[in-house]
Amino acid sequence: MNGWNGKILEIDLTKQTHKESPLDIEMAKQFIGGRGLGARLLWDLVGPDVDPLSPENVLIFTNGPLTATGYQTSNRFSVTTKSPLTGTVLDANSGGYWGMQFKKTGYDVLIVRGKAEKPVWIEIKNSEVTFHDASELWGMRVFALTEKLGQNNNKRNVLCIGPAGENLSRIAAIMNDRERAAARGGPGAVMGSKNLKAIVVEGSTRPEIMDKERYKFLMYETKKLLAASPLTSQALPEFGTVVLMNIMNNIGALATRNHQQTQFEGAEAISGEELTEKYLVKNQSCWACPIGCTRISKTEKVEGEGPEFESTWAFGAQCGIDDLPAIIEVNALCNDLGLDTISAGSTIACAMELSEKGYLDSDLRFGRADQLAPTVEAMAYRRDIGTELADGSLRLATKYGHPELSMTAKGMEMPAYDPRGLQGQGLLYATSNRGGCHMRGNMIGLEVLGLPKLIDRFQVQGKSAFVILNQNSNAAIDSLVICKFTNMGVADEYFARVLGAVTGIPYATGELIKVGERVWNLERLYNNREGFTSKNDSLPPRLLTEAPTDGPSKGWVSQLEPMLKEYYRTRGWDENGVPTPKKLAELGLENLL
C-alpha cells in the first residue's frame, strides 16, 4: 500500500487493551484520510443515542496519505468525535509535529473507546502500545506535562489535555507539541471524560510513495509556487494571521463587544503591525512547512506561540480590550490550560454583556484587561463564575434567560468576521457542520482580500455557489490532511496530482473536490441523524435584525434566508436542507441510509 499505512489501531480504555485492524482501502479512496475518513468511521461508531461525554463516544485520530511524506505542510492530523459543545459531528485538526510522528508509528487511524478507571496516558512506539498510570500527572498543565513526557520535535511528540479537559469544559482543546491545538468544539472534554491525559508517539516508519520521481518533481514545483506567491512567501511569514485585524476593522466587519459593533477603536493597538513591531521574537514553522506563519511573541511575563488573529480578536475587540500584552498572556494561558481561545474569549464577551445589562451578577465589564486571565483560570478549573462559563456562551446565556446574546451558530462561538459586513461568511457560519467556524470554508478571500478575485461582499444572489465551492475545497484539504495556507499558492487540483503520485490511485480533475463534497454531505447526514434540521442553520438574532449604526457596514444585516434557500437548491438538497437520494447516489453515499 502506498501513502496509507493500511492499519488502524483501536484502543479500549475500559479494558486497557488494544488491537490492530486493516484500513478499508475502498473507504480510504472515497474519504482519503483526516476529516473525511474520521467522519466516515464516526458514522458507524457513534449514533444518536450516545452522550458526547460518555464512554460510548470515541476519539478518532487520523492522518492522511500525504502525512509524513515530507510534502509541504504534511504534518497535520485530525481528531473526530461527537462534539460535547454542539452535539454535531466534530473534527478539529492541528499542525506541529505530532501528526507526522503518529503516521510514522505505522498507523493511519487511532480509535480510542471507553473510559479508564483511573487516569492513564498512552505511549505508542511503532506497534508497541503501553498504558501508563497518570494519577500523578492529573492536574498538570500542558507546558510542564509536555516537557515531562519527553517532547522532542522530530523524535517523540506529546499530545495531551490540560486542566480544562480534565474538568470537562465543553470548550476544552486537545493540545499537541506544547502549543498547537485541536481546539474547537470541545475535544479536550471528550479526552478528559475518558480519563486519558496524554498520547505520546514515537515512530520510525516512512510511508511508501508509488511514483517517487513524479512526487519529487511535484514537491519542487510546490516549493516554487509557494515562493512565488506573495501570500505564502511574504504576507504570512512577515506578519502572521493577525495582520487581518486592521483590514477587518477598516471595512467594518470586525465583531466588537459581543457583536454589538462592527468596528473597534482599539484595533490598531492589537494589530499585526503592533505585534510585529513590539512583541515579535521570531516566526516559526510546523514540520515540513516553508511558510512559517507562527509568531513567537514575548511580553514581560510570557514567551510563546501566537497569538493568532482569531485569538487576538476574541480577547481583544470582542471583549473591548486593546491591551496587547494582556492578550498575548491570556493566549498563552489558554494553551497551558488547554482551552479554545475563540470560544473562551467570546464566552467572556457574552458574560460581559450579560453583566453590563444586569442579567448576570458579576463584575465582568468590557474593556477590563485585568479580568481576562483570572476568568480563564476560573473557567479551566470550574471555579466561581468560571463554572458557568466553562461550557461556552450558549449554555451560559440560556441559563440567564438570554440565549440571543450568545454569538454562536449551532452552539459554537463564531470567529471575528461579522456576517453583517460579509454576506457569504454569514451563510458559511450558518451552514457549517461543526457550528460557527471559519475553517470549514472562508469567504474572506473572495469578499475582502481579492483571492483569487474580489466579489461584492454585500451581494446576496449567487453567493451560495461560492460558499459551497469553498466548503467542498476545505473539506478535501482537511481530508488530505494538509495546511489550508498552502492553498493560497497552490491550486486544489495540484493536490490531486500529488495524491496520485503518492498513492498510485489516479484522482481525475474534479475528483478531489468531489471527495470534499462527499465529506460535507456525510457530515450533514450525521447531523440530521442527530436531530439537526434546517432550523439549526441559523445565526444569532442580533446579526439578522440589528444593523450597525455607523461604519462601512452601516444599515446591513445578514440576508440569511434567501441565501439559505439558494444554498439548499445549489447543494442538491431538498427545501428542508436534507440531501436528496439523487445527490447521495451521485456521491456514493446511498448505502448509508
Add this chain to the structure above:
Amino acid sequence: MPTVKLFANLRKVAGTKEVSVTGASVGAVVSELVKQYPALVANLLEHSPDALSGNGQICPHVIITINGHPTDDVNAPVTESDVVSIFPPMAGG
C-alpha cells in the same frame, strides 16, 4: 486632498502610516503616492510608476478600500474627503 492610509509592510517601505495626495480616482491616487514614495513602486505596481496612466495595473492581491469599501477598479472615483486605505497582499484566519 484624499487621505491615504498605509498598512503592514507598506508603512515600513514608505516610512509613514498616512499621507495626503492628490487624485480623483484610485489609479490617480496610487500614481501620485508612488511619485512621492518611489520605494512603494515594487510593492504596488506591476510596471513603471506611470503605468496606471497607460495599460499598467496595480499588483495582484494589493487591497484598496475607499472609506472601508474594497475596490479593484482603478477608475473608481475618489473625492477630497475620502480615505483610501492600501494593504499589501494578506491572508490568514
